[in-house]
Structures are given as structure tokens and as C-alpha cells.
Amino acid sequence: MKKIKFPIKRDQLIAFLMLLPSLILIGLFVYGFIFQTAYSSLTDWEGVALGVKKNFIGLENYKNLFTKLLDVRFRQSLVNTLFFTVFFIAGCLSLGLLFAILLDQRIRYEGVFRLIFLYPMSLSFIVSGTVWRWLLNPKGGINLLPTLIGLQPLEIKWLTDRTQIWQFDWLILPKVFGYILLVVMILLAFRYFRSGRNWGGGIAAMIGLATLFWLISGKANQLQIMNHTEIHGFNLALLGIIIAAVWQMSGYMMAMYLAGIRGIPEELREAARVDGASEVRIYREIILPMLKPITLSAMIVLGHISLKIFDLIFVMVGPDNATTDVPGVLMFLTAFRGNQFAKGAAIAMVMLIIVAVIIVPYLVNTLRTEHEL
Amino acid sequence: MMTKKPINRFLIYFVLVLFVLIFLTPAYMVVVTSFKSPDQIELSRVWELPSSWYFQSYLDAWETFAPNLKNSAMLVVPATILSAILGSLNGYVLSKWKFRGSNILFQLMLFGMFIPYQSILIPLFQFLDRVGLYGTIPGLVMVHVVYGLPITTLIFRNYYAEVPTEMIEAGKIDGAGFFKIYSKIVFPISLPGFVVVIIWQFTQIWNEFLFAVTLTSGTGNTPITVALQNLAGGRAVQWNLPMAGSIMAALPTLLVYLFLGRYFIRGLLAGSVKG
Numbered sequence: 001m002k003k004i005k006f007p008i009k010r011d012q013l014i015a016f017l018m019l020l021p022s023l024i025l026i027g028l029f030v031y032g033f034i035f036q037t038a039y040s041s042l043t044d045w046e047g048v049a050l051g052v053k054k055n056f057i058g059l060e061n062y063k064n065l066f067t068k069l070l071d072v073r074f075r076q077s078l079v080n081t082l083f084f085t086v087f088f089i090a091g092c093l094s095l096g097l098l099f100a101i102l103l104d105q106r107i108r109y110e111g112v113f114r115l116i117f118l119y120p121m122s123l124s125f126i127v128s129g130t131v132w133r134w135l136l137n138p139k140g141g142i143n144l145l146p147t148l149i150g151l152q153p154l155e156i157k158w159l160t161d162r163t164q165i166w167q168f169d170w171l172i173l174p175k176v177f178g179y180i181l182l183v184v185m186i187l188l189a190f191r192y193f194r195s196g197r198n199w200g201g202g203i204a205a206m207i208g209l210a211t212l213f214w215l216i217s218g219k220a221n222q223l224q225i226m227n228h229t230e231i232h233g234f235n236l237a238l239l240g241i242i243i244a245a246v247w248q249m250s251g252y253m254m255a256m257y258l259a260g261i262r263g264i265p266e267e268l269r270e271a272a273r274v275d276g277a278s279e280v281r282i283y284r285e286i287i288l289p290m291l292k293p294i295t296l297s298a299m300i301v302l303g304h305i306s307l308k309i310f311d312l313i314f315v316m317v318g319p320d321n322a323t324t325d326v327p328g329v330l331m332f333l334t335a336f337r338g339n340q341f342a343k344g345a346a347i348a349m350v351m352l353i354i355v356a357v358i359i360v361p362y363l364v365n366t367l368r369t370e371h372e373l
Numbered sequence: 374m375m376t377k378k379p380i381n382r383f384l385i386y387f388v389l390v391l392f393v394l395i396f397l398t399p400a401y402m403v404v405v406t407s408f409k410s411p412d413q414i415e416l417s418r419v420w421e422l423p424s425s426w427y428f429q430s431y432l433d434a435w436e437t438f439a440p441n442l443k444n445s446a447m448l449v450v451p452a453t454i455l456s457a458i459l460g461s462l463n464g465y466v467l468s469k470w471k472f473r474g475s476n477i478l479f480q481l482m483l484f485g486m487f488i489p490y491q492s493i494l495i496p497l498f499q500f501l502d503r504v505g506l507y508g509t510i511p512g513l514v515m516v517h518v519v520y521g522l523p524i525t526t527l528i529f530r531n532y533y534a535e536v537p538t539e540m541i542e543a544g545k546i547d548g549a550g551f552f553k554i555y556s557k558i559v560f561p562i563s564l565p566g567f568v569v570v571i572i573w574q575f576t577q578i579w580n581e582f583l584f585a586v587t588l589t590s591g592t593g594n595t596p597i598t599v600a601l602q603n604l605a606g607g608r609a610v611q612w613n614l615p616m617a618g619s620i621m622a623a624l625p626t627l628l629v630y631l632f633l634g635r636y637f638i639r640g641l642l643a644g645s646v647k648g
Contacts, residue, residue, distance in 0.1 A: 010550070011470070011545075011550050011551040012470060012472060014550070014551040014552075015466045015470035015472075015551055016466070016470075016472060018462050018463075018466055018551070019462075019463055019466045019467070019475075019478075021459075022459055022463050022482070022522050022526070023478060023482070025519045025522065026481070026482050026485050026519070026522060026523070029485075029493065029497070029519045029520070030484070030485040030488065030493065030520075031481075032496075033492075033493035033496040033497060033500075034488070034492055034493060036495075036496040037492050037493060037495055037496060040495060040496075095392075098388075099389075099392070102385050102388060102389055103389075105382075105385055107385070107386075107389070113389055113393065115631070115634065116393050116396050116397060117392070117393075117396060118630075118634070118638070119396075119400075119627065119630060119631075120396070120399075121630075121641065122576060122623075122626045122627055122629070122630035122637065123580070123623050123626065123627065124579070124580030124581075124582065124598050124622060124623070124626070125580070125582065126580070126582050126598040126601050126602050126622070127580075127598075127601070127619045127622050127623045128399070130601060130602075130605040130615050130616075130619050131399045131402065131403050131616070131619060132399065133605070134402065134406065134612055134615075134616070135398070135399060135402055137416060137419075139416045139417075140416035140417070140419045141402070141419060144416075144417070144419060144420060145420070148420060247395075247396065247399070252641060255638050255641060255642065256642065259642060304487050304489075307489065308489035308490070308491065310491075310582070310583050311582040311583065311598075314582075314602070315582075315602050315605065315606065318606055327491075328489065328491055331491045331494075332491065332494075332583070332586075332587070335494070335495055336494075336498075336587055341495055344491075344495060345495055347491070348489065348491040348492040348494065348495070349492060351489040351491055351492060352488060352489055352491075352492040355487060355488065355489055356488075359484065359487040360484070363480055363483060363484060363487075364480075
């Protein structure tokens with residue numbers, strides 16, 4: 001029965017018409033505008049003068065961003081985002097889990113503790129950034145804390161630090177991506193073959209083999225994306241920003257984990273206790289495995305926050321601090337302070353693509369599980 | 374219960390209290406600094422309580438920020454109400470009047486909540502400029518309503534999904550149509566949903582910075598976040614002033630959190646798309 005029924009019920013039509021304005025708005029302001037940004041990123045649009053002519057130049061802007069000597073700041077911002085994201089997520093997950101487990105121990109004044117761990121979430125990044133900038137003053141704030149108990153002050157330079165550790169050459173990136181692709185394809189092939197989807201498995205295995213060949217044949221070494229070496233690494237100046245971000249967001253993880261733990265039926269734990277399992281074992285073997293889906297969706301939420309972070313860094317270090325740049329800040333500066341709209345659009349598209357790679361599979365997956373229900 | 378080891382209990386409380394101190398340190402710093410006169414603010418004595426309490430910072434901050442606080446209020450009230458109403462209607466349609474493809478459309482809407490807004494910022498800026506809304510509060514209200522649609526729709530859709538379909542069916546049998554079912558059956562039980570959405574949107578819009586700085590900078594219509602950043606971002610800052618300003622900027626959302634925390638957390642958890 002795939003035939004459209006006539007007449008369509010009147011109320012169903014009204015329902016659709018009520019939804020329509022929102023659909024049009026989202027279509028225009030989200031998808032239409034993304035399309036426009038994508039188009040702008042393929043032009044040489046610069047400057048604010050009216051009637052500037054935009055010339056189509058293909059992928060030139062993207063090529064420049066990833067290889068041109070002048071655009072090194074963008075590549076550093078990508079590397080910064082990577083390190084920031086890893087530490088930010090790790091920090092929030094571990095602190096959040098720690099708080100949740102501690103608060104699950106029949107704690108007196110649990111509500112008060114919860115309130116205090118979560119209050120930074122209600123603040124603007126502008127407020128917390130302002131405060132943390134003051135706390136991270138190299139000659140005051142945190143660095144002076146040890147003096148309160150008679151110790152020497154710390155000498156961490158925080159936001160003004162120019163040290164870079166874990167350095168690597170930008171030129172190794174194609175190879176790194178090659179290895180990542182190889183691992184992903186091997187895993188994918190395994191999963192497909194195991195579940196009997198031989199076609200998918202075959203394709204994954206083929207791509208994997210091709211990558212492997214490319215890596216060992218030495219072709220990967222010959223790939224010249226630019227003709228100079230370019231060192232990037234983890235800028236220690238980011239440390240202070242990571243601390244501020246974790247301070248602000250770990251309460252969110254606590255709330256997520258606590259909701260998860262409270263959702264586990266008490267009988268399950270009681271049964272394990274009767275069987276003589278220790279509390280530690282109950283956490284390790286019952287509770288933690290059940291928190292995995294929460295961890296996954298939280299990682300996605302935290303991940304996309306950190307990939308598009310802007311306000312916190314903007315207010316903590318200002319616009320002129322290249323060492324702590326992230327794409328979100330750089331895009332704003334490029335487009336709205338530098339009037340290089342095409343390049344700004346290209347940076348924005350790179351951000352969108354990175355976020356979409358994470359978000360789209362997640363959304364599709366939630367849609368699918370919903371259908372199974 | 375099993376025998377509890379007192380040492381363990383002590384350790385748990387010790388760790389918790391330690392983290393409470395860490396989490397409250399920034400708050401202590403803001404309050405203390407905001408009550409010091411400029412000549413009392415010495416880097417070497419930042420942790421000390423003010424030797425004499427100085428209230429002038431708050432008067433000065435009020436003078437500086439009152440217009441911006443007013444802008445923020447003018448922005449946040451209509452934007453929150455509008456996006457809550459639209460979200461409620463959308464959620465009602467998407468949960469109780471599903472049609473073929475409605476789930477996909479919902480998913481496409483949801484994507485709008487995750488995009489980095491940088492990817493729509495340039496066309497948005499141009500669009501507002503062209504229709505004459507650039508640098509105005511109504512323009513910013515519209516922006517927040519539109520980009521708030523995904524989350525408000527999501528929260529209401531999940532909220533209405535819990536409403537038994539039989540209630541809707543009963544309404545239909547009684548001859549009630551789309552609007553009558555909404556106004557007589559659905560809306561009257563929507564209060565908790567509205568509270569969650571209103572608190573969420575209020576907090577988000579009040580705290581927002583990227584749209585505000587891009588679309589109102591340099592005009593008289595800047596919200597508090599932009600004004601605070603302008604002041605604190607300057608080089609030679611009198612730190613008592615931004616600290617007092619921070620407290621003023623934080624107070625509305627902080628109070629909402631303290632008194633309606635339960636609903637705040639619900640919005641927070643809803644934001645992680647649990648189907």
C-alpha cells in the first residue's frame with residue numbers, strides 16, 4: 001500500500017503547514033547559507049567594497065590553507081584544536097566520572113556538591129574566560145597559591161608561554177592519514193566479513209591493500225605537499241585554556257554519568273553483592289560497561305564543542321595570539337577583521353567538514369535505533 | 374550493608390572537599406577582586422581579602438554595563454518566548470502528527486544544532502545587512518530564534534513523545550482538530566517542557582558571544598558579553614571593574630541555575646540527543 005491517500009486528511013495538512021515555516025527557515029539559514037559559504041570558499045572574494053567581483057578559483061583556497069607558507073597559522077590552529085580536544089575530552093570524562101562515582105557513595109550533602117561542580121556550566125565562556133585570564137596572570141593568581149602555605153611561587157608562564165612540545169613535521173601528515181586509513185579499513189573489513197556482508201568486506205579490504213601498497217612502495221615518501229619542512233606541536237600556552245574549559249564543562253559529564261549510574265537498577269548491584277563481589281568489581285564489571293553509550297554521546301557533544309570553540313579563547317588571549325589560535329578564532333579574524341571572506345569561508349568549511357564527519361554518523365545512528373524501537 | 378571502612382569514607386569526603394575548593398577558587402577570586410579599590414589590587418596580594426571594602430566598582434560597572442544589560446534583556450526575552458512557542462508546535466507535529474519523511478526532516482533540522490556557526494556566519498552577516506537588520510536587536514532575536522529551533526524542537530518532541538497517543542486519539546474521536554487538541558490536551562500539560570526550554574534558551578542566548586560580536590559590534594546594541602569582552606580584552610585593565618562586570622553578567626543565569634537547577638540539568642541532558 002504505497003499509494004497516496006486522497007483526500008489527505010485536513011488536519012494532517014494543517015500539521016504540515018505549521019511545521020513548514022520552521023522547515024523553510026532551517027532550509028534557508030542552515031543549508032542555504034552553508035551552500036553559499038561553500039561557494040564563496042571557491043572564489044577569490046576579498047574586501048568590503050560594494051560590488052567586488054568574485055572570481056571562481058576552484059580549490060585554491062583550500063590548497064593554500066594546507067600547503068602555502070603564509071597560511072602556517074591555519075595549520076597550527078588545526079594542530080592546536082587536536083591537542084585541545086584530546087585533553088579537554090579526557091579531562092572532562094575523567095573528572096566527571098570521578099565526581100559521579102564519589103557522589104554515588106551515599107554522600108551527605110550530595111545536592112550541595114552537585115550544585116558546586118555544575119555551576120560553571122551556567123556561566124558564559126566570556127565570564128569564565130575573563131576570570132581565568134586573571135587567575136593565570138604569571139605574576140599572580142594560581143602561581144602564588146603555594147605561597148599561601150609558605151612555599152615558593154610557581155613560575156608557569158601560562159598563556160604567554162611560547163614552548164612547544166611533541167613537535168612533528170607537517171609533511172608526515174599524508175603518511176599518518178595513510179596509516180589511519182589502513183587501520184580503519186582493516187577493522188571495517190573484519191566487521192563486515194564477520195557479519196556476512198562480503199561485498200562491503202571485500203571493498204574495505206581492497207582499499208586497505210591499496211593503502212598498504214602506497215605506504216610501503218615509498219610513493220608516500222615522494223609526495224611533496226610543500227617544499228619546506230614545517231614544525232608543529234603542542235603549545236604549552238594552551239594548558240591554561242584547557243584547565244579553564246575542563247573547569248567549566250566537567251560538571252556536565254558528572255551530570256551525565258550520575259544520571260546513567262542512577263538509571264542502573266539497584267537489584268543488579270544487590271545481586272552482585274550477594275554473590276560476594278567487591279564494590280570495586282561491581283563498578284568495573286557492571287557499572288562502567290553500562291556507561292559506555294553515555295560516554296560515546298558525551299564525547300560527541302564535548303568533541304563538537306571543542307572543535308568549534310571560539311569565545312573562551314578569544315576572551316582569554318585576545319585576537320593577536322597566534323600560538324593559541326584555533327580555526328574558530330582564525331575564521332572570525334580572517335573574515336571579519338581581515339575582510340578575506342573567501343579564505344574565511346574555506347576555514348569555516350574545513351570546520352564544518354570535521355564536525356560533520358563526527359556528527360552525521362551519530363545522527364544517522366540515533367535515527368536507526370529509534371526505528372528499531 | 375557491608376561494613377564500611379571509615380578510612381574510605383574519610384578519603385571520599387577529602388577528595389570531594391578538595392575539588393569543591395578548586396571549583397570555588399575562581400568565584401572567590403572574582404568576588405574578592407571586585408571589592409578592592411584599584412590601588413589595592415597588587416599582584417602579590419591577590420589572594421588576600423580587601424583591607425577595606427570598596428563598592429565603587431559596582432557603581433562604575435553598572436554605569437558602564439547598564440545599557441548592555443538592557444540590550445541583553447531586550448534580546449533574550451522575545452527570543453526565548455518565540456523559540457519556545459515554535460519549538461512546542463514543531464515538537465507537537467513531529468511527535469503526534471508524523472507523516473512520511475517527518476523523521477528525516479527532523480534529523481535534518483537537528484543537524485543545524487551541531488554546525489559550527491562560522492560556516493553560516495558570512496552569508497548571515499550579508500543577509501542581515503541587506504534586509505536592514507544588521508546591528509539591531511530584532512536582527513539578533515531572529516538569529517537566535519532560527520538557530521534555536523533544532524534544540525527547542527528536540528526537547529518538545531521528546532517531551533510530547535511521552536504523552537500517550539490514546540489521549541490524542543480520544544480527542545480526534547470527539548471531533549477535535551489539530552489546534553483544539555493542542556490547546557485543550559497538549560498545551561495544558563506542557564508546563565514542564567516550557568520551563569526546560571525557556572531556561573535552556575535563556576541561558577544560551579544570554580551567554581552567547583559569536584553572533585553578538587559579529588552582528589552588533591560597534592553599534593549601541595551590543596549585549597553584555599560583547600561589552601564585557603571589550604572591557605576585559607583591553608591591555609591596561611583595572612581588574613576590579615571587569616570582575617564586578619563579570620558578576621553582573623553572570624548573575625541572571627547563575628540565579629536561574631540556583632533556583633531552577635533541576636530543569637537546567639534536564640535541558641543539559643536533552644542536548645545530548647537521546648533519541
